Amino acid sequence: MTEKKLVTEAKPSRAIKTGDLDPKFKYEISKVPGAENIKLCFQCGTCTADCPIARFSDIYRPRKLMRMTQLGMKDRVLSSEALWLCAACFTCVDHCPQGVEIASVLRALRNMAVKDGIMPAVFRELTSNIMKTGYAYRIPELRLKKRGEKGLPPLPKANVEDVAKLFDIMAVSKASKREDK
Ligand code: SF4
Ligand code: SF4
Numbered sequence: 001m002t003e004k005k006l007v008t009e010a011k012p013s014r015a016i017k018t019g020d021l022d023p024k025f026k027y028e029i030s031k032v033p034g035a036e037n038i039k040l041c042f043q044c045g046t047c048t049a050d051c052p053i054a055r056f057s058d059i060y061r062p063r064k065l066m067r068m069t070q071l072g073m074k075d076r077v078l079s080s081e082a083l084w085l086c087a088a089c090f091t092c093v094d095h096c097p098q099g100v101e102i103a104s105v106l107r108a109l110r111n112m113a114v115k116d117g118i119m120p121a122v123f124r125e126l127t128s129n130i131m132k133t134g135y136a137y138r139i140p141e142l143r144l145k146k147r148g149e150k151g152l153p154p155l156p157k158a159n160v161e162d163v164a165k166l167f168d169i170m171a172v173s174k175a176s177k178r179e180d181k
Contacts, residue, residue, distance in 0.1 A: 021072040034104025047092035060085045078113040115171045134158015
């Protein structure tokens with residue numbers, strides 16, 4: 001797959017062409033632990049109805065993401081910005097009548113997107129911070145100094161070399177260096 005940018009799609013921007021579909025995609029996803037039941041989704045919409053994020057977003061519809069995955073819309077689903085809005089609260093998983101672990105399917109899709117070098121800017125920044133310091137948030141020097149003045153112990157230092165190795169294995173390093181947004 002060629003590198004892609006994230007796409008925000010409130011409404012479909014182009015027609016679905018059968019030639020763009022990957023019929024093996026749902027089988028690929030269903031091999032990921034937790035995502036095995038993706039094929040059982042019968043589009044009842046309960047996940048979207050109960051999702052706290054869908055309530056406040058025009059683009060986030062977990063039911064739609066499940067359907068796109070079933071249909072093999074690999075390129076579109078992996079480049080969808082909506083994929084990154086899931087809060088992993090598992091409300092949908094508790095309510096799905098078909099036992100689909102929607103949150104796990106979405107995790108599998110995000111991991112696949114990262115392997116293809118697709119990651120929103122905000123996650124790239126967090127990743128970059130973790131790689132440099134071991135912390136998702138860059139703690140300002142002033143705050144560290146104040147900790148010392150208050151008699152608090154220094155914060156534990158992360159082994160950033162091990163973090164870098166882990167991120168290389170997970171292909172996170174590659175995605176975090178992209179400048180696509
Ligand atoms: S609740 Fe389950 S079966 Fe219903 S649309 Fe969502 S994933 Fe599919
Ligand atoms: S796990 Fe994600 S998709 Fe499911 S209800 Fe929570 S935010 Fe919505």
